[in-house]
Amino acid sequence: MERQVIRYSFQPGPAQLYPEIAHHIQEALNEGLLSRYHRDPVWKDLYRSAQEAVKTFLKLPADWLVLFVSSATEAWQILIDATTESPSLHFVQGAFGERWHTLQKNASSFAFAHPVDENLPWSEQIETTSQKYAGVAFVGAVHVETSRGAFLPDLRALREAFPSALIAIDATSSLGGLELPWEAGDIWFASVQKCLGLPPGLAVMILSPAAEKRYKEYPRLRYNTLSYLIEKAQVHEPPYTPNLLGIYLLARSLLDRPSLNTIHQHLETRSRHLYQALGEKGYVLPVPEAYRAPTVILGAWKDAKEASEKTKKLEKEGLYLGRGYGKENQTHFRIANFPALPDEAYEELLMRF
Amino acid sequence: MERQVIRYSFQPGPAQLYPEIAHHIQEALNEGLLSRYHRDPVWKDLYRSAQEAVKTFLKLPADWLVLFVSSATEAWQILIDATTESPSLHFVQGAFGERWHTLQKNASSFAFAHPVDENLPWSEQIETTSQKYAGVAFVGAVHVETSRGAFLPDLRALREAFPSALIAIDATSSLGGLELPWEAGDIWFASVQKCLGLPPGLAVMILSPAAEKRYKEYPRLRYNTLSYLIEKAQVHEPPYTPNLLGIYLLARSLLDRPSLNTIHQHLETRSRHLYQALGEKGYVLPVPEAYRAPTVILGAWKDAKEASEKTKKLEKEGLYLGRGYGKENQTHFRIANFPALPDEAYEELLMRF
Incomplete structure (x- = not known):
């Protein structure tokens, strides 16, 4: 073709x-980095550098945890597997929010959805949902609904409306481009092929200390159970052989940006x-x-x-x-x-x- | 460091x-391929080329299906999710076989394991297990146990011993290096960073027509449920944004090899x-x-x-x-x-x- x-x-x-990505890829190849064992000291050091570069570039609080998974879609599923017993509420503004909610519903009996009504003010919808779904333990929201060019205008309102829930934000088309109100969410994630401007095949997940504490004891049943991802990220190791090039590019390129x-x-x-x-x-x-x-x-x-x-x-x-x-x-x-x-x-x- | x-x-x-990988990566970057939508006609064409390159290079039967996932570890879990109700038997020769079996046990009540005894002939163990586990519907075996430099000397014996089971072979350290007896297994998979000599972050899954038929109606509950992967692979599309570079490198490099x-x-x-x-x-x-x-x-x-x-x-x-x-x-x-x-x-x- x-x-x-x-x-x-x-x-x-x-x-x-x-x-500059082309140049950084060439560096990694010249050094033979992609032929090294992913748990050797060099890669642990690079993994840690990538975690720190993300934290510095995004101005994350020092005690938050950064880890890497293969896609934002995988991140949905990882969270779903950790919250099957939690009543949850998803704000849905388009195809991606809908897909996340559908996957949650497949795994959990109490997965509610609020379809965002763009003819009503956001504050009004926040008020209604905070009353209607007061008991939910988990809130999921897609910040920028990439499929429709729509977004949730104020994420802080979510925290005010659901003060005791864990709040997860899919920040796929905003992380790395917009400043985000970290205190409004407990879990943030985004694939690297959007505002971060890297080749596809990797996603960043960010956990507040509250989220880390909540999920770190969860029984490890799957290869990517969140508790296991947390345990490995704390020692700067991937849980399995990951997209090392993507991790290198985060470590190498983020701190050179404005x-x-x-x-x-x-x-x-x-x-x-x-x-x-x-x-x-x-x-x-x-x-x-x-x-x-x-x-x-x-x-x-x-x-x-x-x-x-x-x-x-x-x-x-x-x-x-x-x-x-x-x-x-x-x-x-x-x-x-x-x-x-x-x-x-x-x-x-x-x-x- | x-x-x-x-x-x-x-x-x-x-x-x-x-x-030649460095050169092929440069080509992909020069063309802007990693900035294209992963479902546009160019990528559907490249996805199909990668599927066909795998089939040609490996001399697979024409009616088998090739698809791509993020790691061989993910492939284990995908198969486990599709076989939770099947009594299964895993041949275990080291850490990877053990991990696969443990994950299967976490999801399924009848997940048996046969630890390979390297002081006994393989044929003898095949005979014993074929009697002891005659009823299993799924057999899992790691061809080359990378953690120990050990392997199963004859995969064809598995098919003879379990003629009506679906047989899945983790061929991670052999696929692309050794000729494999395709008729001995229904599902084969391997990550690309072993004998295929590519950067890590992708795995190839191969399904016989019997496996495709068996799993294609399985209810789609997860983002990577096997039935959905089959449906998408049939139309040459990934289920979500994948490691496009890895797919390009398969399409581009396999047919130039001996x-x-x-x-x-x-x-x-x-x-x-x-x-x-x-x-x-x-x-x-x-x-x-x-x-x-x-x-x-x-x-x-x-x-x-x-x-x-x-x-x-x-x-x-x-x-x-x-x-x-x-x-x-x-x-x-x-x-x-x-x-x-x-x-x-x-x-x-x-x-x-």
Whole structure:
């Protein structure tokens, strides 16, 4: 199959890689790092460096624990396996939230869902759900619903509404791009191929001391039971042979980036510009303004002909647009506003759009 | 931490990479392949190419199904989740077989184990177990027990002994190095960082038509339920965002290798040479001859001083030896006899040993 070379990918994951990644991969190969035993002192040191790089870059509290799994999807399942007996509530805003909730329901008798109503204020929904589901022990929420370019505008409200529940946030399209209110959640996770700008095949999981304490005694029944992942992460080892290259790239590249605060400000400004420019070009922006994600922008094509023509034209120029998700892949487009993409990429995109 | 550059890794996984891997990674980066949506036509085509490359290289029957998961450890769990109600028997020859059986026992009430007795002939044990465990519906066996450099000398005997069971073979340290008797098993799997000589973080699973038929209707409860993996593999898609680089490297590199028959003959000859040379140097070879694996060679150090001195000396020359597994990491050494290593590597190793 003939393939167009991609210069700039606006696909919201797998996404544009940071340009220095190629160089870091070459370093790892030159040193033979990918042929070393994953538990030898060199890899324990690199594993620890990756944990620390994540903590420093994200400005996590010192006593939080960072560990690595193979995907954010696996992270859902790991949490589900640890909470089968907990009544839970999931906030659902699109396909990913729905899938997480479905998997939880498959394993647990009391897995409730609140479909977010984007015509109502978030604060109102928080109030209703906090009363209706006051007893839940576990709350799951997807911060940025990548499939729809929608997001939950205020995560802190979750903590206020469910003060005694453990709160897990799927931060897949925000971690590494937006500053996150760590105190609002106990467990955070994200795959590395979104705002972190790395090749796919790895995810970061972050646990507060409360989450670590809650899950570390859970019986170890599976190869990836959370208690076992915690035990191994504490001694800077993976539970099984992992995607070592991904761990190396985290260790090696995160600390060379601008500060997360700088990145966040930059993405906020750029997202306002992008939403405005698309609106001015006459595109319908399907998500109500209060729920529009700063990192994934959803627009509607005028018709199928435009969708096909523009997508092809852009790809010929090396500009790879995100399609709409699932059934909407012919009617909608998505533009990732991720930090690995330079402003020039968006200027070129808007010029040719 | 100061790190020695590895020229030749004899570690039995993560192991020596094929030398062309660096070039193929660069190609994937230049084309922007790792920034493409994993379900777009280009990736469906690459996924299919990887499936076909595996089938061609391994000389699999045309109607078998190839799919990709994140590790051989995950493959154990996927199979366990699909067989919780089946009485099962595991042949255990070391740490990996034991771990697989333990995970099966955690999920299933009738998970039997036969610890292989290396002082008895294999045929005798096959006969005993086929009588004792005649009713089992699932048989699990690790072909090469990487932790101990031991192997099961004849897999065909398993099929004869358990003609109506589904037989699953963990071929982690043999797939891609040895010719395998496909008709002896229904499910085969291996991680790519052993004989396949690729970076870690991916595993290949292979299903016979019987296995595909047996599992494809199994209720989909988890993100990686086997029935769902089968459904997606049939349309050349991953179930979630996978390690795309690993899939690309399979698609791109397998068909440039010598034939599996040539590789097999080469490894057989080289393993005889290695066992003999180590014996002549006075090293104890702990595994009885009939059970010695051709692909992973286990030897015993004379004492702890020799272990530490030789390992360090070799590493200074860029030769990275495998340690003994787990508690034996100070008393034993392991030498991978994998195809990505050239004969010169072993000549140099033996000269300096």
